[in-house]
Amino acid sequence: MISEDDLIARFFAPIAGQGSLALRDDAALLAIGPDEELVVTTDALAAGVHFLPDDPPDSIARKALRVNLSDLAAKGAKPTGFLLSLALQKEWCEDWLRQFAYALGEDARCFSCPLLGGDTIRSPDALFISITALGTVPRGKMVRREGARAGDRIYVSGTIGDAAAGLMLRKNAWDRPLEPHARDFLIARYLHPQPRLALAPALRAHASAAMDMSDGLIGDLAKMLRVSGASARIEVPRIPFSEAARAIVAADPELRDHLLTGGDDYEIVCTVPPQESVRFEAAAKKAMIDVTAIGVVEMGSDPPCFLNRDGTRKDFARGSFSHF
Amino acid sequence: MISEDDLIARFFAPIAGQGSLALRDDAALLAIGPDEELVVTTDALAAGVHFLPDDPPDSIARKALRVNLSDLAAKGAKPTGFLLSLALQKEWCEDWLRQFAYALGEDARCFSCPLLGGDTIRSPDALFISITALGTVPRGKMVRREGARAGDRIYVSGTIGDAAAGLMLRKNAWDRPLEPHARDFLIARYLHPQPRLALAPALRAHASAAMDMSDGLIGDLAKMLRVSGASARIEVPRIPFSEAARAIVAADPELRDHLLTGGDDYEIVCTVPPQESVRFEAAAKKAMIDVTAIGVVEMGSDPPCFLNRDGTRKDFARGSFSHF
Numbered sequence: 001m002i003s004e005d006d007l008i009a010r011f012f013a014p015i016a017g018q019g020s021l022a023l024r025d026d027a028a029l030l031a032i033g034p035d036e037e038l039v040v041t042t043d044a045l046a047a048g049v050h051f052l053p054d055d056p057p058d059s060i061a062r063k064a065l066r067v068n069l070s071d072l073a074a075k076g077a078k079p080t081g082f083l084l085s086l087a088l089q090k091e092w093c094e095d096w097l098r099q100f101a102y103a104l105g106e107d108a109r110c111f112s113c114p115l116l117g118g119d120t121i122r123s124p125d126a127l128f129i130s131i132t133a134l135g136t137v138p139r140g141k142m143v144r145r146e147g148a149r150a151g152d153r154i155y156v157s158g159t160i161g162d163a164a165a166g167l168m169l170r171k172n173a174w175d176r177p178l179e180p181h182a183r184d185f186l187i188a189r190y191l192h193p194q195p196r197l198a199l200a201p202a203l204r205a206h207a208s209a210a211m212d213m214s215d216g217l218i219g220d221l222a223k224m225l226r227v228s229g230a231s232a233r234i235e236v237p238r239i240p241f242s243e244a245a246r247a248i249v250a251a252d253p254e255l256r257d258h259l260l261t262g263g264d265d266y267e268i269v270c271t272v273p274p275q276e277s278v279r280f281e282a283a284a285k286k287a288m289i290d291v292t293a294i295g296v297v298e299m300g301s302d303p304p305c306f307l308n309r310d311g312t313r314k315d316f317a318r319g320s321f322s323h324f
Numbered sequence: 325m326i327s328e329d330d331l332i333a334r335f336f337a338p339i340a341g342q343g344s345l346a347l348r349d350d351a352a353l354l355a356i357g358p359d360e361e362l363v364v365t366t367d368a369l370a371a372g373v374h375f376l377p378d379d380p381p382d383s384i385a386r387k388a389l390r391v392n393l394s395d396l397a398a399k400g401a402k403p404t405g406f407l408l409s410l411a412l413q414k415e416w417c418e419d420w421l422r423q424f425a426y427a428l429g430e431d432a433r434c435f436s437c438p439l440l441g442g443d444t445i446r447s448p449d450a451l452f453i454s455i456t457a458l459g460t461v462p463r464g465k466m467v468r469r470e471g472a473r474a475g476d477r478i479y480v481s482g483t484i485g486d487a488a489a490g491l492m493l494r495k496n497a498w499d500r501p502l503e504p505h506a507r508d509f510l511i512a513r514y515l516h517p518q519p520r521l522a523l524a525p526a527l528r529a530h531a532s533a534a535m536d537m538s539d540g541l542i543g544d545l546a547k548m549l550r551v552s553g554a555s556a557r558i559e560v561p562r563i564p565f566s567e568a569a570r571a572i573v574a575a576d577p578e579l580r581d582h583l584l585t586g587g588d589d590y591e592i593v594c595t596v597p598p599q600e601s602v603r604f605e606a607a608a609k610k611a612m613i614d615v616t617a618i619g620v621v622e623m624g625s626d627p628p629c630f631l632n633r634d635g636t637r638k639d640f641a642r643g644s645f646s647h648f
Binding site: 028 | 326328335340342343344345347351354368371410418425432440442443445447449454458
């Protein structure tokens with residue numbers, strides 16, 4: 001088995017060019033004139049891997065666009081537009097496509113990220129979607145993965161693990177009682193990630209590093225620290241859970257690790273120098289995005305250290321979602 | 325059945341934004357500073373649809389990049405770089421991926437179009453590739469599909485139908501004798517399209533409209549004229565065939581229409597105002613790209629009229645390759 005990062009490092013980094021940031025970030029960066037840079041990112045989704053084949057077409061459309069917008073948000077970028085590659089199965093029907101396109105159009109308007117172009121082909125089997133999103137940042141202001149420095153505070157936006165819990169519910173892999181509104185909330189968090197574009201200006205102004213979490217907090221945070229050449233101390237009890245996620249963990253405490261390592265959060269993890277943290281929190285509040293400090297960046301190249309409430313060390317059996 | 329164009333017009337054009345050119349061209353166009361514009365295009369390929377699952381990995385890589393470079397060439401753009409979405413089957417092996425990435429890197433260098441980023445995921449079934457290529461043009465200089473005007477000369481680059489013949493040979497759907505070098509040439513034309521980037525400056529300087537041909541000359545030319553609101557008169561005997569394609573047609577004259585309507589040429593069809601045609605031909609010659617005048621744009625909205633050597637009208641049963 002090989003991780004996606006190893007696969008990229010071995011096969012694709014050697015052929016990457018200027019602007020690719022050695023394929024170690026979520027986006028490419030191109031100079032476009034004296035004041036601005038172009039941020040370009042691409043994310044692909046396949047039926048049965050990133051969504052369930054019977055997920056509603058409007059949810060699939062929104063997720064496909066939003067996971068890309070989430071990358072732009074984490075890089076501090078403002079969306080310009082997107083291109084869509086869509087491989088439709090033989091059995092596609094107009095009703096499905098109408099709902100898909102309508103929802104995509106709604107999200108494009110809502111997030112000010114218009115459809116610019118694309119390619120629609122027939123898929124030999126599964127539905128496949130690839131979106132490339134473009135955005136801009138003021139020159140030199142893209143927030144990288146690699147900027148975390150010892151002493152920086154580590155923040156996450158929103159709450160963690162809701163989507164992993166929602167997927168579990170969606171698959172009927174949970175047989176204990178749960179309030180209907182908690183169930184609906186968690187499934188909605190799985191189906192409809194919220195790109196934190198409103199946080200982009202605060203990240204540009206105050207963060208030293210940032211990325212969006214697609215493969216689980218524990219693994220994604222470790223990735224960001226690895227490319228930054230840093231370690232960290234994380235206080236696990238500080239990691240924010242929603243009320244609904246807390247209800248799940250209360251009923252089955254063993255699921256806590258699953259929520260921390262499961263994917264599809266599409267929240268932002270970032271590091272902020274201590275002297276900027278008050279201003280960052282104020283800017284996030286103004287943008288109406290909850291952010292929570294969960295730990296501190298430390299020197300060294302050890303994997304991040306996770307601490308329980310009693311100060312003992314916590315290990316995770318499985319770092320993050322892996323495709324390979 | 326619905327054509328890709330109808331599908332785009334019905335479902336996606338209503339949600340397209342500024343810069344999308346109403347999804348009626350091969351690329352999107354974004355202003356990036358006072359002097360330049362960004363040309364963005366995306367093309368997707370699926371195993372069993374755009375290439376044979378047992379095509380060599382290096383051929384699949386080259387084709388995936390080159391079909392996008394072909395779009396940039398037709399728009400008169402200079403490549404900036406590309407993003408790759410790759411959905412690998414469960415059974416992918418390192419050897420396959422090494423060859424794929426190596427060939428992609430060679431082509432990226434050869435065409436000065438570096439890899440900028442991407443996403444690698446697991447595919448539930450077939451191999452799927454989507455590439456988004458970025459390029460630049462001087463402001464206002466992108467060559468559109470919609471600029472053809474009555475009186476303009478119609479040119480094609482290279483030779484037509486080689487790839488359609490090559491695919492037929494590759495599928496062993498041809499049982500007559502053929503010189504081995506003709507066979508090799510045609511299969512290579514199917515496997516390795518040649519993006520006509522060297523022609524881009526000549527197109528920018530002299531062409532009124534251009535597009536690359538992916539779905540067959542007859543159908544693609546009709547598309548370009550339709551968005552230009554024009555008709556045309558094409559002299560079929562002028563359409564350039566390679567020696568190898570001529571050998572195929574000599575052995576089986578009925579295949580001629582198949583070569584003219586089959587896809588995968590990735591040559592350029594363009595229109596050039598009469599007063600520019602001498603300069604266009606000289607510029608193409610300097611770029612070492614063969615171009616051939618095959619007809620003239622006419623007023624009206626009739627489909628293009630194709631004429632035989634004796635002046636009688638020729639009809640094609642099937643306009644072009646359709647995915648849907």
